Every structure is written in structure tokens, then in C-alpha cells.
Amino acid sequence: EVQLVESGGGLVQPGGSLRLSCAVSGFIFSDYYMDWVRQAPGKGLEWVARTRNKPNSYTTEYAASVKGRFTISREDSMKSLYLQMNSLKTEDTAVYYCARAGVATRYFDYWGQGILVTVSS
């Protein structure tokens, strides 16, 4: 069974940092692109970042709203995905989901349950 489990969320002050983790099981993690998607309270979905797999040199893509502040990374041996979030702003407050991109399609075919990040003083 495919599972994605996020951790590391919580309350942080503006300007602070937080690192999210996503532990996966049930599939060959190293084969897949992986993404972070967020949802502000009561709002729609916003794609945050993508990491490609090893054959594609682990290259990354970011939304403009987080570029330069957030860093997506992965550790294939640990079957884990990460999101390092620096210089956090109140508008980064959201539920953050990790999502698997289908190996052939690249659409988000499995999602974690989400983790809440609250940026507030």
C-alpha cells in the first residue's frame, strides 16, 4: 500500500524557519518525481515545488512565491522528501501536502494527509 506521511509542521514566527519531512512506503521512491502542494485555510491548492528523480539529476522547480526561500530535497536511501522553509511569511500559513507524481504521467496520483504550518507572531 502506498503511503506518504508528513511531519515537522507547527507554529513559527515570521522570519523563522521550519523543515517538513515526508516519509513514504509502498513504492520505489527513487523512481518518482515528488512534489509539495499547499493549501491556505479556506483557499485553493497551490503547487510549491518539485524534485525530479536521479536519472533526471534531481533537478528542482519552484513556485515564484517560494523561490529563494524554500528548498526541496530528497534522500532516496531513507525514502524521504523534505521541504526546508526559510524566511517564513504569514502568507505561508497553510496545510502542506507531499505528493507523488506518477512515473509515466507526472500528475499527483498519491498524496499525504497534510501537515499544518502556521506562521504567526
Place this chain on the structure above:
Amino acid sequence: DIQLTQSPSFLSASVGDRVTITCRASQGINSYLAWYQQKPGKAPKLLIYAASTLQSGVPSRFSGSGSGTEFTLTISSLQPEDFATYYCQHLNSYPITFGQGTRLEIK
């Protein structure tokens, strides 16, 4: 950036109804479009990808069509479990973007 505009933003319908949601892209995206369903407090669920391909395990009452800039999601006969919010999403280029969502409620 490619903007996706869904219509309507809110839809009230009854069990058994046929409903259609439209997603319009600000520029052509070929068939690089997906539809997701999200229920309150839950993660989104992939329904349709590549504009018209049904994801494994999704009931056949869901269907998608379109290419270029206009796409539709159709539910042929609404079931109680279909009342949720629906999002379109493109994969044509970066950044990946989602539509603003269509909230489907019971009449």
C-alpha cells in the same frame, strides 16, 4: 504563468443529476490537464489525467474532455459521495497551477 479559470465556482445539484464543470486555460496546454476531487479535511484525489484518462479505481460516471484551452469534467449521475470541491490542474509548463476550485453542494 498559465492561469486556469473554472466555472462555475459554486454548483448546487441533486443526486442523479448530470453536472459539468469547465476549466479554461489562459493559453494552450495541449491535453496536459488533470481533475482532482477534495473533501473537507482530506487530501485531493486524482480523478482524470491527460484531459480524458480515468485514474484507476475512479468510477466511470466521471469523464473528462477537451484540449488546448477548454476542458470539461462531467459527472453523469451524481452520487451522495460526489459532493466535494473539484480542481483542475495543468502540467504543460512550470509553474504548475490549479484552478480556483468548484464547490459542488447538495440541492
